[in-house]
Amino acid sequence: MTKSLKSFSLPQGKLACWLLHPGRDTPQEIRTALVYTLFGTLPIFLGGVFNTIAVAWVLEYRHPSALFRFWLISEIIVCVARLVVLVLAHRRAQQGKSTPTDLYILLAPLWGATVGYGAFISSISGDWVAATLSFLSAAAMVGGICFRNFAAPRLVAIMIFLSLGPCCIGAVLSGEPVLLLTLVQIPFYLFAMSVAARKLNAMLITTMEAERENDRRARHDGLTGLLNRAGLFHATTYELARSARIGTGVPLFYIDLDGFKAVNDAHGHEFGDKLLVQVATRLRQLAGPDALVARMGGDEFVIVGQVPGAAEPNTFADSVIAEIERPFHLADDVVIEIGASIGIAPVTGVGNGIDKVLGSADVAMYEAKRHKKKSVVAA
Template identity: 65%
Template sequence: MKNTQQIYSLPRGRLAKWLVAPGQDTPHEIRVALVGTLFGTLPIFFGGVSNTIAVAWALAYRHPTLPFQLWLAAEILVCATRLCVLFFSRRRAAQAKETPTDLYILLAPLWGATVGYGAFVSAISGDWVAATLSFLSAAAMVGGICFRNFAAPRLVAVMIFCSLGPCCIGALLAREPVLLLTLLQIPFYMFAMSVAAQRLNGMLISTMKAERENSHRARHDGLTGLLNREGLFKAVGPRGTPPVTAGMTLLYLDLDGFKPVNDAYGHEAGDMLLIQVATRLRALGSPHALVARMGGDEFVIVDRIVDGHASQEMAAAVARAIEQPFEIAPGLAITVGASVGMATVTTEDTDIDAVLRLADNAMYDAKRRKKGGLGLEHQAPEAAGIAVEAFVVEGPTD
């Protein structure tokens, strides 16, 4: 399966971590997703870059003095660096490699500072046109800053402060009474946009948490916490019939004697039994094994076991583990059995549906042979490159 999702590295430095901190308890995968949003919305990024460079160029042309020329040079340098880091990060993320997230984050406030510097030198220049244009440019950037970076509200607040803060200082030094109005407007503007970014961030995180929870519920069994059928298909591969690769072993097992437990002790006891079965199956598989409840008292384990003999031992171990008594209530221990069908993939391009059907058939073959009193183990012929075996543990039958 080819992973087309771009994953960006979380920041490592203390300052960068502080800037992108969500401000609330957030799962790791959501924090990764939040950082990823900072690398998106390219139209807003290019619009902001084009605007600030155009204004700096126009005012440097109008005032060919050192302060304005420094502003233009700083805008070009910072914007070009941000652009290079952005595209480099996107390429690294597409290749599943580490990204320079710290550098990218720290360049954002620096860009805000260049905008603020331009507004400051324009205000103290005595040129009413330059001051008006630079102030409007700085104010216009705030909306884009908030919308593009609200996944990191602290970063938004710092960028707004760096871009609009110098406007207030410039207004005080400009000796132009009209500009003093900015001393009233800008603080409220900064506060309002920062609060808006924080609230949008909270809404985004709440939505992501809800989606994460819904996705987990859709792919996991509510009782045992194991994967359900859909979750198993999603975990093995993409789309409806994902491929399995050679060397994978699929065990399909059904509990023998589960119905009598339900009938004798009630559904709560049956649920407790299923939960304990799930716990034992998780313990038997490797760290990378997929364990699923297919419904009722049927379970599946998918694991990569290269050696065929080891696959048989695994199936036998599963059967023996189920045979051990289960304490479903204080002082109440019950014993059930298990019929296990095994399908070992030995060829490529075999979808999981085919493997499930073969293992399922082997499991029911084992159950029939058990009821007919035909021994403990039966091995069926190979079909379509898949070795199928059935294992039975003696115990109560349904």
């Protein structure tokens, strides 16, 4: 699901968190992806900024009063502030730094309020050209609000309310009975667009959850639950590279089981699979939370990252061999003993560079196999 290292911070304040709540509990990975969508669709954002400033400028020129002048000035200030915060957020996200998500989110309802204010003062001005233009502008913005922000349906509802709600008040104060129809139209429109935003949000989350599950299956070994080769490459490229849990110089251990084929031949693939699952469990426990464990296929495994206690690579490799040499109880009457050969290579980079490290560790592992009494070889 992750396509880029660029990531925007989750909101911290109570109000911003409430506005961005998707309406159901979701994993942090999906919430981060939902926040990411709010910083996209730049054409809609820029179109909205241009439209609202242009309408405010035209009507201020038509009505050079304090009310319209305040609208124009506030519109410019809010739009420029939103644009500056948006650009800053993109730059900080690209650099892997925290982003001003709370400020960006809170500026959105403020912008909706300036749109609503303009519609209100236009409706009570007695100038129906101004009222028509401002109402059309507000209605047009609602479409962009819904389709740009449906990842946060509460935010959509608040922005629509602030944009169109003042139109109802203006209609009541205008003295034109026919405009009272807006007291029915606008609440219905607010309800319909809010429901649409919620449904789009639910569809988006469902799609993200399915994509997340597909990614998990594609990057994990179906038998042991460990990372597979693709998962190892992805993790070193994105997750660990971003969180600095892996870096230059950490060891990569390439592990091959000695005697596994004999187990398969003697007891069948069912017991061979049970053995692999138990080996995976032991390796995961040995590696600790800060290292990656992967099954590369067959009876080959990889551990990469900081191992517990900052142990020396050879010392840790010896502990892995000792753990694997302990008997495996596969059934009441089936107890298996196997060994392991380990090749070690230092990580010189992440992403594509991990392929070369794997190659070096693989060569070292086969060198270890040739030394029956020495099962660990460093590249």
